[in-house]
Amino acid sequence: MSSDPMPPYDRRTASRILAELARPGLFDTARPGLLDTARATAAAPIAYTATAMRTEPNSHLTLSQRLYLERYMRPCRPDQVTGATHRITWTDSDGIPNTGHVRAGGLGPIVPIAMRETVLALWHSLAEDGALHHRIAGLGDGDRAVLEGSTTDADPIDIFRVGIEATGRALAQHALLSGSTPYRTPAEFACGLRDSGIFAAVATRWYWELQASTYRRGMIPVAFDVQPDRTVRYSAETVATLRAMKDATIADAHAVMHRATTTEGLSVAAAIEKYHDELDLISRQYALLAPGSRPACLAAMPHQVDGGHYTLLPVVVDRFVEVFTAITATLSVAGTPAGTDSGSGELTVDDHLFYVPDMNCKHCVRTITGVLESMRITVGDIDLISKRVVADFRSPRNRHRAFEALRDSGYNPTVLAPVGPRGPGLLPGAAVRTRLPETTR
Template sequence: MTTPRYDRADASRILADLAGSDLFPTVPWAAPPPVPFRSHRLAAEAGGHLTLSQRLYLERFMRPCTPTEVTSATHRITWTDSAGVPNTGHFVDGELGPVVPIAVRETTLALWRRLDANPGFAARVAALGEGDRAVLDGTTTDRDPRDIVRIGVEAAGRALAQHALLAGQTPHDDAGTFARAMARGGLFTAVASQWYWELQASTYRRGMIPVRLEATPDGTLRYTAGSVETLRRMKEATIAQAHAVMARATGEEGLSVEAAVHRYHDQLDLISRQYALLDPRTRPRCLALPTVLPSVVDAYVETFVAVVARLDIVEEPHDTVVEEPHDTSNVDGDTGGVFHVPDMNCKHCQMTIRSVLEGMDVTVHEVDLESKRVVADFRSPRNRRRALAAVRDSGYTVLAD
């Protein structure tokens, strides 16, 4: 077996070759029956507009960003998608509304099906040589080409749903028009190049976004200059921290590079191959730039526009609960070992959730990325409550069966 090799430029070339010119062949989209959902208002801390979880994350991981630069969702929603998978999302009351996260999920499922229906892509993956596979193994988190593209599709949807929290800062009150204005302004590319992955994923899961939007006269959306500068400073601080942790691990602690990445990636969530192994003079950006991302964005936005126009959603009546995004109300009581983590969306998430549970002496049988299902053995109701609370404290939503 060829030894994994870290090479971001070569990994980008491999992904572009695999994608080809027609990554998502046309497959008819059948609108599902009306989608029922439940919404819950998020509880901001007294004297502020952020929840406790949002504020703590900002203070620990987002300096020099300030609370005034952050927009929070007003509601969290839960629903089951057309594939039968439980989901969660966020929206701002009075703006584009709950249809956006639900339509984003259906768009993601539609593009996944189109990818799986692409025989050319499957053939190119099957023909991939050992050297190219070694580069993907050494450079990417998810490694398998199909998983990489699927997660790229999901990341495009995540960016769209998250930026929809800012629709009130724009002239757009239609979800499809908003998505197209995002694409015209290069905001999907901005996420891939100016954000760092952990910030984007973690703030998305918490229903917050640390940027401001401005519209050009034709309605195209872009970040304010202040937002660009804040993102730059946060990214540089994260890169500096990653290099500092790696230098200490391979120097003072005497670990090999692979051992250092494994220890701190799993235990402290401070470093990853994205930054820890990067040349200090280089600033990372998405491996899909500049070749694959445009085709993903074009397909995503146009599919989303079609989906949102035909999607029917219905809010289920229920007792309104004011809650944090990761409350314990729906997971107390027994030792049932099956639950879902709907905002788990990459191999890193899988590793984090497994590591958190095993750190609580929980036996983990399954952490499945596609179904978002986790199967584990809990010793007692108290062990279950504490373990699921630890998963929530890591930034994930827990939905128990």
């Protein structure tokens, strides 16, 4: 049992701290150069591979999708879920392998690929924002303790990075539904989601684990209703189902905490330590919510900052859509044949190294490590930024089975290594580099 005191849990104060750090607005000072850099980066073509999703017999869902639906998405029904038809892999302009999902008849691979490039552009802008780093350095111990106790990624830069990536996930994931919208190009689709308030709906109606895990599996439990003004809204059934799933998740978290603190007599800190994996899966913040209260997205909370009204979420969304639109104006992508990994042959030193493109927060790091260690595979190194993992596989078959276990957990490991500037040689097979049409509808 841990004797360390629990850091203070206060989501509203944590949100205010982030708002004050971001004010007057993230990326504002770097905006002109940010757009120019984004357009220049997108000028080089990106090669990708596409692999058809293997659904179960007589089902539109894969095994991983069905298992996640049954275990963690009650009362959502299979018919309420739209799944991807293809998984794509590519290497981004930072030389990092990535995985995404697309649906035949939709807007195509350009959406997840351009989304990733937008994430990178905004991440780089954060890293170069000296004024932001100065404000972070000036945080007091009390503010840092609140961030540690109220968020998964306690460092402000990490929190902003994860928020930017979550914005991109929302865009790419909803693109699976582009066929049911009036939007016909990637840029029009991004602007349509923004103007319809869909990013805010994700922040307030979804919960973190649902968004991250369904995104990794290429599925979305949402349906759109098109409005007369060409905006889209979640259907009434979607709103009700999202609320019911969130309520079930909160109830699960409270049940774990109640059992630990009453039946077992543990302190809150000891309960979280003992049931770390279970509470982390269903979001520790819900276990700490007061009875009857509902969770709120840190970025969506309004605040009075410097005498004015300020909310972080629309700032991030507006800039994300602006950069995404600039990138899609010049980005070209091309498909290459996919390779295979049968798990045969002999292991080499390099075979202990692989990448998990959809590893995007510290929760992912813990989950991936847990999956491998449950198979008695030692994790030598795991790096969130480069998506790089080094593990002590015992044989090619052991590695193959580990990869399958990670896929069942919603992750898509790849042995594709970063090799520097992107181009036609990054992925196996020859490709004719042609500009994809704005829509493949």
